[in-house]
Amino acid sequence: MAGRIRDEDVAAVRERARIDDVVRDYVTLKNSGGGSLKGICPFHDEKTPSFHVTPSKGLWFCFGCNEGGDVVNFLSKVDHLSFTEAIEKLASKVGVQLRYVESGSVRTSQPGQRTRLVEAHKQAEKFYQEQLNSAEAEIGRNFLKSRGFDQDAAKMFGVGYAPNDWHALTNHLKGIGFTETELKTAGLAAEGSRGIYDRFRGRLVWPIRDSSSDTIGFGARKLREDDEGPKYLNTPETPIYKKSQVLYGIDLARKEIAKRRQAVIVEGYTDVMAAYLSGVETAVATCGTAFGEEHVRILRRLLMDQEEMRGEVIFTFDGDAAGQKAALKAFSLDSKFTSQTFVAVEPSGLDPCDLRLQSGPEAVRELVARRVPLFEFAIRAEIATHPLTTPEGRIAATRSVAPLLLGIRDAALRPEYLRLVSGWIGVEPAQVKSALQSSNKRNSATENFSPEPAQQNELDLNDPVIRVERETLKVAIQHPEILPDWFSALEVSSFSAQIHKSIFEAVSAVDTALSEQERFDKILKNCADEIVSQQVRALAVEPLQTSETQIDKYAQALYARVMELDATRRIAELKRELQRINPLDDQATYDDMFADLVALEQHRRTLREQAMGVQ
Numbered sequence: 001m002a003g004r005i006r007d008e009d010v011a012a013v014r015e016r017a018r019i020d021d022v023v024r025d026y027v028t029l030k031n032s033g034g035g036s037l038k039g040i041c042p043f044h045d046e047k048t049p050s051f052h053v054t055p056s057k058g059l060w061f062c063f064g065c066n067e068g069g070d071v072v073n074f075l076s077k078v079d080h081l082s083f084t085e086a087i088e089k090l091a092s093k094v095g096v097q098l099r100y101v102e103s104g105s106v107r108t109s110q111p112g113q114r115t116r117l118v119e120a121h122k123q124a125e126k127f128y129q130e131q132l133n134s135a136e137a138e139i140g141r142n143f144l145k146s147r148g149f150d151q152d153a154a155k156m157f158g159v160g161y162a163p164n165d166w167h168a169l170t171n172h173l174k175g176i177g178f179t180e181t182e183l184k185t186a187g188l189a190a191e192g193s194r195g196i197y198d199r200f201r202g203r204l205v206w207p208i209r210d211s212s213s214d215t216i217g218f219g220a221r222k223l224r225e226d227d228e229g230p231k232y233l234n235t236p237e238t239p240i241y242k243k244s245q246v247l248y249g250i251d252l253a254r255k256e257i258a259k260r261r262q263a264v265i266v267e268g269y270t271d272v273m274a275a276y277l278s279g280v281e282t283a284v285a286t287c288g289t290a291f292g293e294e295h296v297r298i299l300r301r302l303l304m305d306q307e308e309m310r311g312e313v314i315f316t317f318d319g320d321a322a323g324q325k326a327a328l329k330a331f332s333l334d335s336k337f338t339s340q341t342f343v344a345v346e347p348s349g350l351d352p353c354d355l356r357l358q359s360g361p362e363a364v365r366e367l368v369a370r371r372v373p374l375f376e377f378a379i380r381a382e383i384a385t386h387p388l389t390t391p392e393g394r395i396a397a398t399r400s401v402a403p404l405l406l407g408i409r410d411a412a413l414r415p416e417y418l419r420l421v422s423g424w425i426g427v428e429p430a431q432v433k434s435a436l437q438s439s440n441k442r443n444s445a446t447e448n449f450s451p452e453p454a455q456q457n458e459l460d461l462n463d464p465v466i467r468v469e470r471e472t473l474k475v476a477i478q479h480p481e482i483l484p485d486w487f488s489a490l491e492v493s494s495f496s497a498q499i500h501k502s503i504f505e506a507v508s509a510v511d512t513a514l515s516e517q518e519r520f521d522k523i524l525k526n527c528a529d530e531i532v533s534q535q536v537r538a539l540a541v542e543p544l545q546t547s548e549t550q551i552d553k554y555a556q557a558l559y560a561r562v563m564e565l566d567a568t569r570r571i572a573e574l575k576r577e578l579q580r581i582n583p584l585d586d587q588a589t590y591d592d593m594f595a596d597l598v599a600l601e602q603h604r605r606t607l608r609e610q611a612m613g614v615q
Helices: 007-016 019-023 071-079 083-094 113-131 138-146 151-156 168-175 180-186 250-260 269-277 293-303 321-332 352-359 361-369 374-383 391-406 411-425 429-443 464-478 480-485 498-508 516-526 530-541 548-580 587-613
Strands: 030-033 036-039 051-054 059-062 068-070 100-102 105-107 160-162 189-192 195-198 203-209 215-222 232-234 262-266 283-286 312-317 340-345
Touching: 007 071, 007 083, 019 051, 019 059, 019 071, 051 530, 059 530, 068 071, 068 530, 071 083, 083 113, 113 160, 113 168, 113 180, 113 203, 113 215, 138 203, 168 180, 168 195, 180 189, 180 195, 250 262, 250 283, 250 293, 262 269, 262 293, 269 283, 269 352, 269 361, 312 361, 340 374, 352 361, 374 391, 374 411, 391 411, 391 429, 411 429, 464 480, 464 498, 464 530, 464 548, 480 548, 498 516, 498 530, 516 530, 548 587
Parallel strands: 262 283, 262 312, 312 340
Antiparallel strands: 030 036, 036 051, 051 059, 059 068, 100 105, 160 203, 189 195, 203 215, 215 232
16 A cells, blocks of 8 residues: 655645646636636536636635635546545656655655556557557558558557457566556456456557546457457446546547637547548547537536537537437537537538548538538438428427427527428428427426526625625735735624634634645634635635735725724624613713724724725
């Protein structure tokens, strides 16, 4: 079992790993002002970006699901890693050599499970690529050549060859230190009555990489007639490979998807290669499973998919019945996107790989350019299943497309498509409208979207007092270097909201001389509960309502305003007490309290002038 990673190595990893670089492997980020970046949260479904990253602080926070933390916390959560595994992955990314402490000794290499499994795949990929040049692999090279891929293309996508041998890979990996248990856990080997053996044999293999370019699995294509296995054999489910959460080619397409706001979904490994080499560099494919909701979430994060509907998701399907069935299934997921969805179908039924072979790369680009809206394709496909030469067939077609028309997310388009559908079927628009109304009554809704759950928040962020208190605490957390000038003069009673009182206590108890990371960690440890911790993480990344050059003046104004509000509350309390006292019964007490009131009023005026003078 791995020992504890040395604290100084953990600190070095945190210092070198820029949080925005790490997050961009999973989420497209754009500037949101105040040195903050924002994107679609990878941890919950949302229509508008509420996930914020502050590179200068090394922190992230989602204002939709109230999750947040630092770069290690993010990687742990998004990749389901332990703390040690997250540090190991980051260390590999930023070039830090880790040292482990165990029973008083220091070891320089003792990685956790995920690191070991990823390294096993890395070594397997290298082995397979070397084997592609062997005499035995000629059958594989010929296959690639027949599909229009040369040596450079194979190298770009890491294509390799698995020898037609039961133990070639397992013997190689065992020889460089991997255990049989690790190889089985990685899905690189299977176990039979005579021990473990290579899962992939006599096949071309494609490395399947995650968005951070780690190889986590393989797809293997049958080459020989005597191979009784399926045409394509994929890595089974493993601790690092979940087929419903993987898109082949995402490592190459990620940046272009974010840049072009477009994702093209094709059906296989060679289709991704053909599309990419034809200039469609946003192409990805599922790995041995149908396109589903997990894949939608991956693309939404990269597309910065939000209510403006600026992005494009383009599905390519064969023109046969199976392709139409796949398109209808994709239509069922349309409401999960806010980007516009399209279908690109080659009339002759060619997939992108065959199309490139037959007509060249220009034809692949034209295929994508000729896309049609997904709902139009789905409606036409449904109409085609009915005999329109008979009245009964036309009525049946009208009724069957009504739910599809109601599924069009842009309600403004429905009247136009109502008219188009009436022409495609050959009925009056009134008949289509009647079918829509009947379908709407049955479904009790006209939209596929369900409203997002309301976020419960005890604070009224429109309250000017709450806003001032919140800004004050944000400055205290984000700019500890200026705290000694004013923050120590505040008290718990200076804040009206209970959660702000708790945050103030957590912040004020920490030494400002600590490093930024140490101080933030201690603040979190001081938090009374998880709700307070969530708010601290939020305040650490939420942009300040001022520029960096005006922080000092802004802080002084906030301090004065908070003190003024506190004085206002105390004045109100004193006035209530004075109203309860009869001066004739206790003149001395009344005079003392009245003097306090006058002093507080003067103090409040001074604070108000101070606040206005520095703004």
